[in-house]
Amino acid sequence: MAEVATARTYRLHLMVCAGTGCVSNHAFELKTALEREIEKHKLENEVTVVPTGCNGFCERGPILVVQPGNVFYQQLSVKDVPHLVEEHFLKGRPVAKFMYFPPEEKTPVPVLSDIPFFKKQVLVALRNRGLIDPEKIEEAIARDGYKALAKALTEMSPEAIISEIARSGLRGRGGAGFPTGLKWQLVRNAVSPNGGAKYVVCNGDEGDPGAFMDRSILEADPHAVIEGMVIGAKAIGAAAGFVYVRNEYPLAVNRLAVALEQARAFGLLGRDILGTGFDFDIRIKRGAGAFVCGEETALIASIEGRLGEPRPRPPYPAQSGLWGKPTCINNVETWANVPVIIDRGSAWFAGIGTATSKGTKVFSLVGKINNTGLVEVPMGITLREIISDIGGGIPGGKAFKAVQTGGPSGGCIPKEQIDLPIDYESLAAAGSMMGSGGMVVMDEDTCMVDVARYFLSFTQDESCGKCTPCREGTKAMLDVLTRITEGKGVPDDIALLEDLASAIKDTALCGLGKTAPNPVLTTLRYFRDEYETHIRDRKCPAHVCRQLNIYAIDPRLCLDKGKGCDVCRRNCASEAISGSKGEAHAVLQDKCIKCGVCADVCAFGAVRVE
Amino acid sequence: MDQRISEIVAKYGTDPGSVIAILQDVQEELHYLPRAALERVAGDLSVPLSRVLSLATFYKAFSLKPKGRHPVHVCLGTACHVRGAQLVLEKFERELDIKTGETSPDRAFSLDAVRCVGCCGLAPVVMVGEEVHGKISPAKVAGLVKKYRK
Amino acid sequence: MPKLTIDELAKMRDRTRRTLVPREGGEFRAKINVHMGTCGIAAGARAVMTALIEEAERRSLQDVLLTSSGCAGLCSQEPMMTVETVGKPPVKYVNLDPAKAREILEKHVLGGSIVRDYALGVGSEKTDA
Numbered sequence: 001m002a003e004v005a006t007a008r009t010y011r012l013h014l015m016v017c018a019g020t021g022c023v024s025n026h027a028f029e030l031k032t033a034l035e036r037e038i039e040k041h042k043l044e045n046e047v048t049v050v051p052t053g054c055n056g057f058c059e060r061g062p063i064l065v066v067q068p069g070n071v072f073y074q075q076l077s078v079k080d081v082p083h084l085v086e087e088h089f090l091k092g093r094p095v096a097k098f099m100y101f102p103p104e105e106k107t108p109v110p111v112l113s114d115i116p117f118f119k120k121q122v123l124v125a126l127r128n129r130g131l132i133d134p135e136k137i138e139e140a141i142a143r144d145g146y147k148a149l150a151k152a153l154t155e156m157s158p159e160a161i162i163s164e165i166a167r168s169g170l171r172g173r174g175g176a177g178f179p180t181g182l183k184w185q186l187v188r189n190a191v192s193p194n195g196g197a198k199y200v201v202c203n204g205d206e207g208d209p210g211a212f213m214d215r216s217i218l219e220a221d222p223h224a225v226i227e228g229m230v231i232g233a234k235a236i237g238a239a240a241g242f243v244y245v246r247n248e249y250p251l252a253v254n255r256l257a258v259a260l261e262q263a264r265a266f267g268l269l270g271r272d273i274l275g276t277g278f279d280f281d282i283r284i285k286r287g288a289g290a291f292v293c294g295e296e297t298a299l300i301a302s303i304e305g306r307l308g309e310p311r312p313r314p315p316y317p318a319q320s321g322l323w324g325k326p327t328c329i330n331n332v333e334t335w336a337n338v339p340v341i342i343d344r345g346s347a348w349f350a351g352i353g354t355a356t357s358k359g360t361k362v363f364s365l366v367g368k369i370n371n372t373g374l375v376e377v378p379m380g381i382t383l384r385e386i387i388s389d390i391g392g393g394i395p396g397g398k399a400f401k402a403v404q405t406g407g408p409s410g411g412c413i414p415k416e417q418i419d420l421p422i423d424y425e426s427l428a429a430a431g432s433m434m435g436s437g438g439m440v441v442m443d444e445d446t447c448m449v450d451v452a453r454y455f456l457s458f459t460q461d462e463s464c465g466k467c468t469p470c471r472e473g474t475k476a477m478l479d480v481l482t483r484i485t486e487g488k489g490v491p492d493d494i495a496l497l498e499d500l501a502s503a504i505k506d507t508a509l510c511g512l513g514k515t516a517p518n519p520v521l522t523t524l525r526y527f528r529d530e531y532e533t534h535i536r537d538r539k540c541p542a543h544v545c546r547q548l549n550i551y552a553i554d555p556r557l558c559l560d561k562g563k564g565c566d567v568c569r570r571n572c573a574s575e576a577i578s579g580s581k582g583e584a585h586a587v588l589q590d591k592c593i594k595c596g597v598c599a600d601v602c603a604f605g606a607v608r609v610e
Numbered sequence: 611m612d613q614r615i616s617e618i619v620a621k622y623g624t625d626p627g628s629v630i631a632i633l634q635d636v637q638e639e640l641h642y643l644p645r646a647a648l649e650r651v652a653g654d655l656s657v658p659l660s661r662v663l664s665l666a667t668f669y670k671a672f673s674l675k676p677k678g679r680h681p682v683h684v685c686l687g688t689a690c691h692v693r694g695a696q697l698v699l700e701k702f703e704r705e706l707d708i709k710t711g712e713t714s715p716d717r718a719f720s721l722d723a724v725r726c727v728g729c730c731g732l733a734p735v736v737m738v739g740e741e742v743h744g745k746i747s748p749a750k751v752a753g754l755v756k757k758y759r760k
Numbered sequence: 761m762p763k764l765t766i767d768e769l770a771k772m773r774d775r776t777r778r779t780l781v782p783r784e785g786g787e788f789r790a791k792i793n794v795h796m797g798t799c800g801i802a803a804g805a806r807a808v809m810t811a812l813i814e815e816a817e818r819r820s821l822q823d824v825l826l827t828s829s830g831c832a833g834l835c836s837q838e839p840m841m842t843v844e845t846v847g848k849p850p851v852k853y854v855n856l857d858p859a860k861a862r863e864i865l866e867k868h869v870l871g872g873s874i875v876r877d878y879a880l881g882v883g884s885e886k887t888d889a
Contacts, residue, residue, distance in 0.1 A: 111883045
């Protein structure tokens with residue numbers, strides 16, 4: 001192919017300033033030296049030297065700017081050239097010591113642990129987050145992975161392990177907060193029928209909407225969970241374990257599978273672990289999309305290959321669990337805490353937190369909050385610290401209204417209680433619960449009746465149907481809530497909701513049903529006026545319940561700002577907008593189905609919601 | 611198909627306790643559970659068809675109806691809900707001209723609502739196949755559908 | 761891989777610890793760690809990783825370690841990555857895309873100067889009480 005030299009595309013363009021200032025600073029000598037050195041490395045077809053006019057930075061001359069990349073070299077001398085050409089243009093490594101940095105860029109980058117989002121966090125369960133490659137067991141080992149296991153298998157008796165966990169004050173991180181050491185002791189004491197096996201299970205069926213700490217731990221540090229389970233197995237005398245993971249978490253399942261494989265290859269799982277004679281192995285069971293399987297008896301049924309329906313307790317799984325054998329079930333975060341406690345001692349762990357809630361808790365901080373993410377905080381921290389300091393407050397200058405904890409079993413805590421300390425007892429006293437750690441922040445634009453309806457529609461949908469109070473009761477509550485949000489509520493509805501709630505709480509079979517009314521009860525307790533406004537005035541103060549909204553277009557804004565752009569009419573789902581391009585548009589109320597699309601698509605804020 | 615299903619069953623060693631795992635693999639392979647497949651699984655494991663069918667209808671991961679080549683799952687978790695996921699779901703219904711739970715006649719798309727895919731930090735979230743799309747608004751729906759329609 | 765004994769586990773811990781951070785005379789002088797949990801990937805971490813791999817190949821970089829890890833916690837600013845160079849504390853970058861990642865590779869990893877505009881902070885999180 002015929003090629004003209006001037007049309008050649010060069011990989012790099014070296015712009016040498018040939019302004020008067022730089023020339024007096026030997027810019028031409030620099031140019032010659034560059035060209036010579038480039039030829040020496042046979043780069044002349046890739047790199048070209050271009051003289052440019054003065055760029056005004058004469059005091060730093062001679063100046064060389066490399067494009068693409070805009071790398072700015074200053075005060076270069078001929079003797080710098082060989083190094084520069086070899087490093088940057090041959091090896092592709094720009095040379096920092098020749099570069100110029102404007103004074104303002106010298107202001108230091110903030111220290112990570114001083115940034116509010118990170119400052120108040122204390123990483124225990126998430127100790128390896130973002131630090132190790134979860135698919136390389138060596139990296140976990142380098143961060144003290146399996147160190148506690150070695151200690152537990154060689155230096156500690158099962159009783160000593162259990163008492164260490166008991167003394168640490170660790171409580172179940174899956175929601176209810178049962179003391180972990182006590183649970184282990186119960187399983188250890190239980191006699192397996194026919195002298196048979198005992199099991200450990202990791203509950204990774206993280207079903208609470210708005211919660212993803214378990215997914216994150218399994219994805220970022222699966223070995224912490226595996227190590228915790230092996231230690232637990234040693235303590236209670238189990239030879240087999242299962243991790244039950246949600247099917248919706250394919251990455252977590254894959255990484256866990258890789259980790260199990262590597263742990264086996266390294267002799268940290270399987271026969272004769274670490275040469276100590278202890279045998280234990282773990283299998284993965286994938287969930288199949290049933291929220292109720294997070295309940296421990298339903299989870300057991302699902303592992304056994306049956307319908308994930310709960311059964312009455314007692315007997316608890318500690319006595320009669322998987323295939324009727326004593327079974328120790330803890331959730332992902334609980335297991336991940338175990339190795340650190342064994343490694344660093346119960347006193348260290350018990351030194352974090354409050355009198356009754358020790359250690360840290362991982363929360364997924366989501367909803368109407370600036371810094372969404374996963375935060376691990378010491379127990380006893382206040383909601384205010386989490387929302388204002390770590391979360392960075394509410395977006396768009398909106399007012400904070402409430403925070404929802406505990407998922408569908410929990411409740412909404414109002415802004416008046418923002419100084420509530422986070423521990424199992426305080427949250428329960430406020431009508432909510434610790435739950436697995438979902439923390440959904442709500443602002444003035446969130447309707448609390450709608451939130452209650454949302455959770456009831458969730459539990460109603462996920463009710464397994466086995467017991468009547470849950471199956472029919474949640475349906476009845478949902479019907480009432482739906483009619484309130486559609487402006488068809490009657491004054492007695494609030495009392496009816498309270499009646500239904502207490503009946504379901506008292507009579508439902510499992511935790512799902514018993515706690516299902518909580519979102520309604522807490523919103524009634526703290527936001528009763530919102531229910532009353534919906535019922536009495538047929539208004540939704542937050543403009544969320546769309547059947548109560550009236551959508552209207554401000555003709556002036558539509559025309560002045562939007563020039564009658566017509567986007568709303570084209571997107572309208574029910575041909576309820578009149579007007580054509582260039583004209584002021586209007587909503588035809590009799591045709592409007594209140595889908596809210598016009599308000600969403602209008603770029604000029606001309607659609608008013610009343 | 612029978613051959614493939616028997617292979618899947620054989621992988622689990624005909625343990626009737628593995629029936630959920632087997633159905634998951636079949637669902638992954640065929641994107642739904644046709645009756646013939648359920649019969650085959652029941653036959654190979656020597657368990658009643660009623661038991662297989664009860665599992666297939668209890669768990670939400672299973673579908674007795676064919677799903678689209680691009681299964682769309684709109685997350686209705688709490689974080690997505692308070693950030694307007696319902697509007698996104700409704701926009702998908704209009705854009706694809708199917709209701710939630712349905713599959714388009716050309717089997718290109720199916721539309722389902724799911725409870726929390728655990729990406730709450732990016733709410734509202736939509737999954738198309740295995741791909742997760744975060745910070746979706748109704749205005750972004752048409753573009754997303756177009757991307758997959760190609 | 762032969763199965764480990766307790767002694768070998770401790771040795772592996774010390775050995776790997778030394779190779780995990782870039783150091784003078786070590787195998788690599790910089791480490792780029794892209795945070796790839798489910799949310800990071802959903803926010804575009806895979807595209808960032810791909811861009812870095814291509815850029816490293818294009819420049820024939822032998823001594824820059826490209827690795828991935830799980831979620832770094834700050835979902836609202838995903839995709840994120842951490843850059844560590846010899847003798848310097850790690851730097852976390854946020855809200856990345858392929859172009860920004862390439863720029864960071866050029867200016868920080870190779871050039872040694874932090875790209876202030878995309879950096880969230882330097883140093884590590886506290887992992888202690």
